[in-house]
Structure formats: C-alpha cells, structure tokens
Amino acid sequence: MQADKIKLTSLSSKGGCGCKIGPADLAQVIRALPQTAPNPDLLVGLDTSDDAGVYRLSDELALVQTVDFFTPIVDDPYSFGQIAAANAISDIYAMGGTPLTVLNIVAFPISTLDKQILADILLGAADKVKEAGATLVGGHSIDDKEPKFGMAVTGLVHPGKVRTNAGAKPGDKLILTKPIGVGILTTSIKKDQLSDAEVARVTSVMATLNKTAAEVMSRYEVNACTDVTGFGLMGHSLEMAKGSGVGLRIAKEQVPVLPRVRELAENGFVPGGTKNNFAHVEPSVTFAPELDQIDRWILCDAVTSGGLLIAAPADQAEALLDDMRKAGVEASLIGEALDEHPGQIEVTVR
Template sequence: MTNATLRLTELSHGGGCGCKIAPSVLSEMLASMPAAQPFANLMVGTETADDAAVWRLNDQQALIATTDFFMPIVDDPYDFGRIAATNALSDVYAMGGTPIMALAIVGMPINTLPVEVIGRILAGGASICAEAGIPVAGGHSIDSPEPIYGLVALGLAHPDTIKRNRDARDGDVLILGKPLGVGVLGSAMKKGLLDADGYAQMIATTTRLNRPGPALAALDGVHALTDVTGFGLLGHLLELCRGAGLEAQVSASALPLIPAAIPFARDGIGPGAIGRNLASCGDAVQFDSGVETWQRSLMADAQTSGGLLVACAPEAVENVLAIFRQGGFGEAAVIGRMAQGPAQVKVTA
C-alpha cells in the first residue's frame, strides 16, 4: 500500500468514539473492580460516570485529569490527529476546566504506516493543543497492529465550579452545543459516499474545541455538564438521568443535526455503534410512535468529539445560549427538559 493509496480507516476495525465498549458491557467489566478507598481530596472518581477525575489541590484550584484515544475515523492523518486531540480535550472542558497540558498516546503499525504519515497525525494533534494554548509535554508510544492516537489531558478549575453529570435538577432545561451525525458521516465516508462538502461539515464540528465549558460552569443556574461522545446522545443523557434520579424528556424535532448526515441516516447508513448503543439503553429509552427510525439512529449515533450537554435552570437558558453563540456554536439548541420520574429518557416527535 503506497502513501497515495493509504487509507487509515482500512487499518482498523472501528473508528473514533465508535470504538468505545458498549455501556452495558463496560458496566459489567467495572462491576468486578474493588471499591475505591476514600481520599479526602478526590472530588470526582469512578463512583460516577463523569468525564474526568478531579483532585482538589487547594481552596482555589482543582486538577482535572482524563485520557481519550481511538482508531482513525478519517483517512487524512492530519485531520485524524486534530479530531482525536479535540475529543480528548473536550473532557476537561466538560468538567468546567481549562486545559493546561497534554501527553500523547501513540500506538502505530510501524511496518505498515510510513513515518511521515505518523508524523502528520502527531502534528495534527499538536496543532489543536496549540489552538487550546497548551503544550504536548510528552507521552508514550508502542508498535501496535492498528493505529491509535489520543491524549492524556490535564486541566484546572476552581473547586466550586466543577460540574458533574449527576447534578441535574427537576425542571432543568437541556441544551446541546453541537449537532449530531458524526458517526453517520464517518460510515458514509468509508463507503465512498461522502462528498467534499459533507467531509468539510464533519471536520468543522469534530475539530471545534468545546471552549465554552468553563464559562458555562461558572454561570449561575448551570447544574450539570457533560459531553456527547461514543455512547451517543441517548447514552450520555441516561447517565445524567441515573445520576440525578430524574427523567429526561426530549423532542426529536428540536435536535441540531449536521445537514449532510440527514440523507445518509434516512438511508440507514451508520456505524455499528448505533445498534450497540440502542441495545444498551434498553427499556430506559422510550420513543413515541412518531419518532422515525432515522431520528432514533442519530440519537444513538456515536459522536466523536461531540458537543457539550447542559442542564440548567430555565432562567439561565438565554445566558447559556449566548455563551455558546459567542464561542462559535451557533447550532446550540434547547432539546428538552428534566422532570420527576424514573431514570429514563422519553423522546417525542
């Protein structure tokens, strides 16, 4: 395979956040882990389904630590690096923090990928870190059968503004910062169906840093914050519901969608992660009869470098939307609300 014909996506069995282990399987795996010992300064650990771990350094600072990596979702090595880095830094923003440093995680098939291609992947990731104002200060690499790239990301926040995904309240409004459809577009690309405009839409959303996170976390009325990635909107919304012991009510027609993804979703094109995510949700997600199959698929679509999901008081909605729009997230939209009820998601047309 020459550099001219090399397709990164052909070197791996999955791509992007679609590589994630299904939520139900992950729960079974983690169930056998011994209970963590209590640490006074560990503000967020494995006891919740949050985006990152948080350690209180002092009364003014909390350290946010996370890691994220995956196999290629696109064939262009530079774009792959950019997407993976944006996705990894998102978990810091989703906790309400500001990134300060990153470490690279690199696994590459050295005998298959030319060194210059690997260098382009690393350069793409470094470019996003530079955009975020942080260094790639080190990392670790291995020779692996499939290409893998990502980051360990570290950030800081005030302890009082750390936002967990379990603190949504009855009556909170749900706002999604980025449109859905990344996994569907990735599948269309692998099938050779995605044109240049569709690819541009995909890259534009997956390389957009979720920088509004700290401003949202500091805003009065914002109670819970997470980002939508491999488990799809439904899976991550269920994490909010279970953490808070509340029901989410979502309108399918209100969801922001990547325009290029809609016709592919209507044609049934999408990653295998859609079926796994829907199966993992089980009876905890209830669809009205008017919600079409393609809409259900987009709600379960594995989002690589997806948007922030905010649960806020009704009086904070305009301020939340203003922060999103000022940050370049004009697609941000109100998609539903939290209400009293069992920990489940109800979707209306």
Template sequence: MNELPRLTSLAHGGGCGCKLAPSVLRELLADQPVTHVFPQLLVGTETADDAAVWQVDDNTCVIATTDFFMPMVDDPRDFGRIAATNAISDIYAMGGRPIMALAILGMPIDKLAPAQIREILAGGREICAEAGIPVAGGHSIDAPEPIYGLAVIGLCHPSELRRNADARPGDALILTKGIGVGIYSAAIKKGALDDQGIAEMVASATTLNRIGSDLAKRPEVHAITDVTGFGILGHGLEIARGAGLRLHLDLAALPLLDRAAELAKAGHFTGASTRNWAAYGAEVSLPPDLPDWQRALLTDPQTSGGLLVSCAADAAPDLLASIRAAGFPLAAIIGRAEAGTPGITVA
C-alpha cells in the same frame, strides 16, 4: 511506487464508535473498589463522569483524563486533530481549563509510512497549540491498528467543577453541536460522503469545547457532559442516572449535521449505534413507530461531539445566545430534566 494505505482501511472501527458498549463497560466496572476512601478524589468512577478530579487545596482541583481511538477519517493530520480535540473536551466538560497533554500512540509501523505518522502527531500538536497547551511527552507502541489520543491534565476552582450528576428538576438542556458524526464516518467508510461532507464533519469534530470553562463560571449551569461514543441518549442517561431525574428530549429540536438525516435514511449506521441501543434501550421511551433511521440518530456515536448542558430554565435563552456567539451555530435547547424514574423520554 506503493500507494499509501487509507487510514480507515487499517481499523475495524473508528473514532468514539470504538468504545465498548455501555452495558459491557458497566459490567467491567461493577466490582471496582470504591473510591470514597480518598476524600480529595471529588470525581472517580462512581458517576460515569468525563474525567477524574482531585482537590489539591481550597482553590485548586486537578482534572485528569485520557482518550484515544482508531481513525474515522483518512487524512492523517485530520485524524490527529480530531483525536486531540476529543481528548481535551473532557477537561472542558468538567468546567476546567487544560494545562498539558501526553500523546498516546499505537501504529502498525509495517503498514504506515513515517510521514503519515508524523502528520497524525502534527495534527494533535496543532490542536493542543490552539488550546494553549504543550504536548509534554507520551508513549508509543507498535500496534496492529492505528491508535492515537491524549492524556490531558487540567485545573479548575472547586466552585467551577461541573459533574454530570448535578442536574436539577426543571433544568433546561442545551446541546452545543449537531448530531451525525458517526453516520458521516460510516458513509466515509463506504465512500458515500463527498469532500464537502467530510469537511463539515471535520470542522465540527475539531471545534474545541472550550465554552465549557466559561459556562462553569455561571452558577445557573448545574451539570455538563460531552456527547461522544454513547450518543445523545447514552450520555443523557448518564446525567439522568447520576441526578436521579428523567430527561425529556424534543426530537424535532435536536440539531443535526447537514446530511445526517439523509445518510441515516440511506442506512449509514455504525455498529456502535446498534450496540448502544441494545445496551440502554430499556431505559428510553420513544414515540410509537419511530423509524429506525431516527433511532439511529439518537444512538449515533459522536466523535468529539458537543456539550450537553443542564441549566436553570430561565437562564437558558441567554446561555444559548452566548454559546452560539462563541462559535457553536447549531446549539439548541433540546429538552428538560424533571423529577421521575431515571431515564429518557423522547417526544
């Protein structure tokens, strides 16, 4: 009997590490038509935000997003669960609540068994059920590499919409999940991560960021984004550029998955980490003589990573306690936003 192939062996990349480099994406979007001619489109492509937002009336905004990628784990159900959690996160990052999803599926049907593909779909439905939404349809194609994700629709009140560009000077910055998913996935590809490490990574990547909907109800929370393929530096830069501020990150305060530092020191970087730094390193000030492995953590592409929250500094301790109590034990205050040249300083 033929042995079923490893999912990761069928993909040239995995998870949010598949994203185009930030510099490439900015070049591709540079000549896109302006969207401010549609006054009801509150969020489009202008601020590199997590989802599009259309205001229907005084009480309702519709949030729309799509996210899909190739596998970064070999278990089909876990792949489906991670991809679904990651896609739904964009709704939470805007302060909304999801209401339904559509599946996006591309599979090499000559290489994968139908049972494997069914498990991927089942994993996605499992997470959608946890979020309280249906998979209401979708689209599928025969593709050379396995691809799965969701288009997700959500709702929010206009007052609860949170853009990544609305951070304010003096804000504290909170990160809700540990960094290191990309490094763990690189180790998986090389067979260098044990079952315990895989379980830790999957547990983090399948934790829904539903805390974003609760945080958006707090007026002291000014901006939210989720940290995915561009790493903490890349998504931090989106906040900095959008708000016209400089972010100051405390390297020692950054939460990490248990083995992230160990694996980074051993050279388990992703190609996306290198591309990320090449794309935006000129806008970042790092400590002198920072080891490459620590820089790799800062640029590490997160798949279904945590929320980066910009909030009033005096409210940060209480918000942090609420986030940890909601199931995010690694959440930490990692820095602050200040007036200055847009960019990031790491110290």
C-alpha cells in the same frame, strides 16, 4: 506510500466510528472491580460515569484527569490528529476545567506505513493543543498493526466550580453545543459515500474544540454538564438523568443533526456502536411512537468529539444559548429536566 494517498479508515478493523466499548459491557467489567477505600480528596471518580476524574490538591485547586484514544475515523492524518486531540481535551472542558498538560498515546505500524503519516497526525494534534492553551509534555508509543492515537490530558479547576453530570435539577433546560450524526457519517466515509464538502463539514465539527462553549458556560450557574461522545446523545443523557436523579424530556425535532444522516442511515450505514447504544438505553427511554427505528438510532448515534450537553436553570438558559450562538457555537435548546420518571428519558417529536 505517500501520506496523502493512504486511506487511513481502511486500516481500522472496527470501522468508521472509533467506538468505545459498549456501555453495557463496560458497566459489567467495572462492577467486577474491587471497591476501594473512599478518599475525601477524590471529588469525582467512577461513581457517576463522569467524563474525567477530579482530585483536590487544596481548597483552591483540583486536578482534572482524562484519557481517550481511537482508530482513524477520517483519512487525512492531520485532521485525524486534530479530532483525537479535540476529543480528549473535551472532557476537561465538560468538567468546568482548563486544560494544562497533554501526553500523546500512539500505536502505529511504523515498518509498513510512511512515517510522514504519523508526523502529520502528531502535527494536527499539536496545533489543537496549542489552540487549547495546553502544553505537550511527552507521550508513549508502540508498534502496532492498527494505528491508534489519543491523549491523556490533565487540567485544573477550582474545587467549588467542578461541573459534573450529576447535578441537573427539575426545571433545568438542556442545551447541546454540536450537531449529532457523526458516527453514521464517519462510517459512511469508510464506504466512500460522502463528497469532499461533506467530509470537510463533519471533520470541522469533530475538530472544533469545546473551549468557546466552556468559556461561555463558565459565566453562568450551570447545574450539570457532560460531553456527548461514544455512548451517543441518549447514552450520555441517561447518565445525567441517573446521576442527577431526575427525568429528562428531549424533543427530537430540536436536536441538531448533520446533513444526510437519515438518508445514509436508511441505506445501512449505521455503526455497530450506535446499535449497541440503542440496546443499552432502550429499557430507560420512552420514544414517541411517531419515531421510527432510524430516528431512534440517530439519537443514539456513537459520536466522536461531540458537543457539551448542559443543564442550565430555566431563568438563565435563553441568555446562555444566545451568548453561545453570538460566540459562534452551534448551540440548540433540546429539552428539559423533570421531577417525573427519575433516571428515565422521554423523547417527544417536538
């Protein structure tokens, strides 16, 4: 079997989005865990559902640690490796850190698939790690009937410059640095609904590092940041609202969406993870009545390797947005933080 002939997405029993365990199920599991004694050097842990853990080593240095892996969401092995690497490294950028070292996590049916497929996955990942300026130091592999790939990533950050999802303030403007709709499109890839050009477009979005966006962000007094991944724009926005104790207002017409997403959603290519996300956030989100169920699913779409969601002071947001666009980042201003309805989201049309 040739590496360029296999349809990798057909090997996943879960379908196209590579979704995480749903937020409601995950919260139930985490609540059952015993409470551990507080550690003053654990600057960011489980409390705020943040993107990564942060542990202080000294007054000048802290470790940022994260892990992520999933089943194939595109058919090209090299691209899958790039996407998985960009997705895992993104958590470091979201916390304001710089990626340092990487460990590969591999599950692969080594006796039934061409070994070149795995080599291509690892090569794609290695190229993306090099682009990030990080170093691959090892990994772990198992023989599994369903291929999975991802990384454990360690980064560095100054303890006083950690970005969390819990610092948004009323009046902040919300900036999103990548378009959404990835889950619906990758589900559509599995069903052969996209042209080669459309596959290339969504692959490029997912494989793009959040490095440039993070570097531009580091020059501004950003109050909060998270990356938009499996829980979707609404899910990660809700974590920011609850963690920060603010309300959020998001304008649907200002949220960038990839081409054909609505058409494909109307034709039934909405992943289960997206529907689970909607069910989870629905009690905390007030949607404008003009927004139909398709609009609501799109805003909750389960994303792989999405952009950063940034809460920036109003007097800096326009300059930050302009600098990001000049640097080639697909950034958009999508909403604001409010005093009203803390821990809730209001979605308007525009």
